[in-house]
Amino acid sequence: MIIVTETESFPVARRCPFAEPAEYSELREQAPISKVALQGGDEAWWVTRHAEGRAVLVDGRFSSDRRRAGFPFPGIDRSIRERFRDQAPSMIGMDGAEHAAERRALISEFTVKRLAALQPRIQQIVDGFLDDMLAAPERPVDLVQALSLPVPSLVICEMLGVPYDDHDFFQSRTSKIVQRSTPPEERAQAQAELRGYLGELIARKEAEPGDDLFSRQIALRRQDGPLDRPSLVSMAFLLLAAGHETTANMISLGVVAMLDNPDQLARIKADPGLTPLAVEELLRYFSIVETATSRVATEDVEIGGVRIRADEGVIVSGLSANWDPEVFPAPGELDIDRRARNHIAFGYGPHQCLGQNLARLELQIVFDTLFRRIPGLRLAEPADQVRYKTDASIYGVHELPVIW
Numbered sequence: 001m002i003i004v005t006e007t008e009s010f011p012v013a014r015r016c017p018f019a020e021p022a023e024y025s026e027l028r029e030q031a032p033i034s035k036v037a038l039q040g041g042d043e044a045w046w047v048t049r050h051a052e053g054r055a056v057l058v059d060g061r062f063s064s065d066r067r068r069a070g071f072p073f074p075g076i077d078r079s080i081r082e083r084f085r086d087q088a089p090s091m092i093g094m095d096g097a098e099h100a101a102e103r104r105a106l107i108s109e110f111t112v113k114r115l116a117a118l119q120p121r122i123q124q125i126v127d128g129f130l131d132d133m134l135a136a137p138e139r140p141v142d143l144v145q146a147l148s149l150p151v152p153s154l155v156i157c158e159m160l161g162v163p164y165d166d167h168d169f170f171q172s173r174t175s176k177i178v179q180r181s182t183p184p185e186e187r188a189q190a191q192a193e194l195r196g197y198l199g200e201l202i203a204r205k206e207a208e209p210g211d212d213l214f215s216r217q218i219a220l221r222r223q224d225g226p227l228d229r230p231s232l233v234s235m236a237f238l239l240l241a242a243g244h245e246t247t248a249n250m251i252s253l254g255v256v257a258m259l260d261n262p263d264q265l266a267r268i269k270a271d272p273g274l275t276p277l278a279v280e281e282l283l284r285y286f287s288i289v290e291t292a293t294s295r296v297a298t299e300d301v302e303i304g305g306v307r308i309r310a311d312e313g314v315i316v317s318g319l320s321a322n323w324d325p326e327v328f329p330a331p332g333e334l335d336i337d338r339r340a341r342n343h344i345a346f347g348y349g350p351h352q353c354l355g356q357n358l359a360r361l362e363l364q365i366v367f368d369t370l371f372r373r374i375p376g377l378r379l380a381e382p383a384d385q386v387r388y389k390t391d392a393s394i395y396g397v398h399e400l401p402v403i404w
């Protein structure tokens, strides 16, 4: 075990847009579970290997409860954490039976059957934004604003029952919340504004239910007694934020990587049946949500030969685990044939991403449709000049100028 306290705090920003930081591969070889200094001043155990990462994520002795002492918050100022300590948790911050019940209440919204029913509408949404993009009077066009952000935003709005006209409001607040460089006060304000907005929306749906997820959750939860509004708002917050910001960034990064790997792109253009493989590989390659898989030990635990004490924080680095060469040989090569499905880009164990099949479906439809309808799509600037979100809790790009 080594303690890394010298220059870098964790997570380390990606210097190369297409690679894990060198610190991660060094740690993986020398001390795969190491105590590190986190951005924001905390310390936590940093897990870099796939096997130990998965072991942590299925072990009930590690808690997701953000209110517990020792829970690690990379990059979030202490004063802000204190302010939100009393906030009702969403399922991502629950453990055990409480978490299972919350997940059960939502799982029927994300079944294969429901998603299959959604497919034609997602296709229509993608085609609609592509029609507008193709009709744009000027080029380059920013793919983030034209396609990557609007597609998952409109899809999640329709699912949840959020008016899409409010997209500028919720997209800007979410983007501030995930950006580590946002000053603490601004971040807190963005969070409070988004919660306030969702609280009002839920109150309106209580009075006038619609055919949407929020209305169905209100009805379901009323069966158990008076409505716990703060919990509903936390659920709404998680679904709205996770439902658009993640997939949007994956769309943009996926386009950059496919254009940068023309041999792989040619294969999915020739056989769209390969797109699901490409999506899995892109999810592994970028591992955009690196530190959501954070936990705190509830008792002393020995894992991978390292003793982690009760109340110590543990972060399974999704990026590092997904670049573990023992599981993914030559991890820096984008290879759609590697069948990367055992990656942990959506987490692992009981908290594994609830929206993963929705994200997969959106990504497949977007890539197939975009490269079919605009076969000559190119980046307007070299891939290494794109502005990457190196200081956000969700990796991505700020804008992506494209031409064709």
Ligand code: HEM
Residues within 6 Å of the ligand: 064, 091, 092, 093, 103, 156, 238, 239, 242, 243, 244, 246, 247, 250, 288, 289, 292, 293, 294, 318, 344, 345, 346, 347, 348, 350, 351, 352, 353, 354, 355, 356, 358, 359
């Ligand atoms: C490419 C897109 C996405 C990525 C990479 C991603 C990643 C993740 C990860 C790593 C976790 C695990 C957190 C943990 O272990 O504590 C997670 C959980 C979650 N995600 Fe996603 N996500 C994506 C898209 C979505 C979408 C589209 C939705 C919703 C509509 C969604 C909703 C959720 C929810 C509700 C959880 C919490 C599940 C639980 O605690 O049981 N995600 N996601």
